[in-house]
Amino acid sequence: MIKLENVSKSYKGGSDAAALQNANIDIGKGEFVFLVGPSGSGKSTFIRLLNKEEDPTDGRIFVAGKDIGQLNSWKVPYLRRNIGCIFQDFKLLEKKTVAENVAFALEVIGRPRSVISKQVPAILELVGLSDKLTSFPGELSGGEQQRVSIARAFVNRPLILLADEPTGNLDPNTSVGIMRLLDRINRTGTTVVMATHDRGIVDTMRRRVVELDKGSIVRDQAQGVYE
């Protein structure tokens, strides 16, 4: 599903160490992969490269068999329709209700109103927010906001879900709930790649762990632990 071949990324004017160095990895369909490592190790760069928010300095990245470096700029949105993203800061639109935030993701890719009116309540039921359709993000707890963010990322049934520190702003109990939800999504066949600092979650879930240090992959362990 995801393949990196000798991928490096460095920033102009940045420090001498590259954000990512000669990374090689193959992630299969339906896998759940934790990216771990200290701050600045390259986890977020890894996520942004997969979503083509940035391009690698060297190497090739394949998503669903396609070399995304060869994609024309007008095709990038179609790539992103197959990749859901969730973030530590949720990135919800404060002036839209929960239902409108989720519907927005379908509306802007031109899905018909009939599809939107069916899929939005269904996905909000999946994330346990059926009773919050008309609430605004400011009225929700952090965990609930992250659930809305997950609903928005998953409503279009993407092949891949990228999560950049999704539990970074949440307390441990709430984080467990979010991880259960991501696990459930993963069981539908969606590949999940999650960057995290949360040792407890990684050690409990026992999934594939890829450790990055100063931009290099230093460990790739099936059913791994944080370190």
Added chain:
Amino acid sequence: MALKITYMLRETGTNLKRRISLTIAAILTISISLALFGSALLARDGVANATARWEGGIEFVIWMNPEADADQDAAIRRSLDESPAIQSSTYVSQDDALVEFQDMFMDSPDLLDAVEAADLPPSYRVVPVDPDADVVVELGSQFLNQPGVRDVVFASEAIKDIQTQADRISRGLLWVGVVLLFAAALLILNTIVVAIGARRQEIEVMKLVGASNWFIRLPFMLEGLVHGIVGAGFAVLGMVGVRRYVIDGFSESQSLALLEGLRVTDAELFNRSLWVLAIGIAVGILGSLFAVSTKLDV
């Protein structure tokens, strides 16, 4: 598709309403600049109509008697052709004069009904080699007493002056209009940049979920287009006012007899309005296109 169009229109409307003061400023600037631009074009049309018979260096017109016989006419034509002081001359028959009259007074059907070709005398429009006023008067006067000639009319200094001044004024208006149009394009650009800034978070989410580049850009471009079209609409209203109250006012003025031919036809007004509308649309699209292509990284 229906949802996309509804979405685009809704977002464009929301953008316009969110920054209503900037929207009004952009529309006013574009309408004033286009009104000046359009009025300059109308003034040119009006003056061209009023002085049509004096264009192309024509310095005097020999009006013939409608009853002049062929020999008298031939004698005048021979004199004009053989004179080394005359560069060229054009014969305007009664039918040609009627066509010209119909063009000039096409908005006055009563007048057109009252005039026939036979009412209009034929004439020769003469371009002398030397346009010096004394030379022209001396040359034209030679024809005054010849058989078959009713009158000789000279392009007076006043007419030349009107042509020169009108040309200068309309050129000045055109330049002011062009400068203001540039200002309007910049204002539209800045309005769109502000709109992009205000919706940065929304745009970020749209990119993340895979909205196409044009889906993100189009509402902003439609906003620029609305500025251009509404601004041009007001400018056209201004041009209609200029024709009614300024140009027609001059032509009706008794004290400005020289300007009685100053008029702009409906066809000319329509034609210039289309120009103004096209320029308004172009300025709106170019301003917003520049904004989205430089400030909206999709």
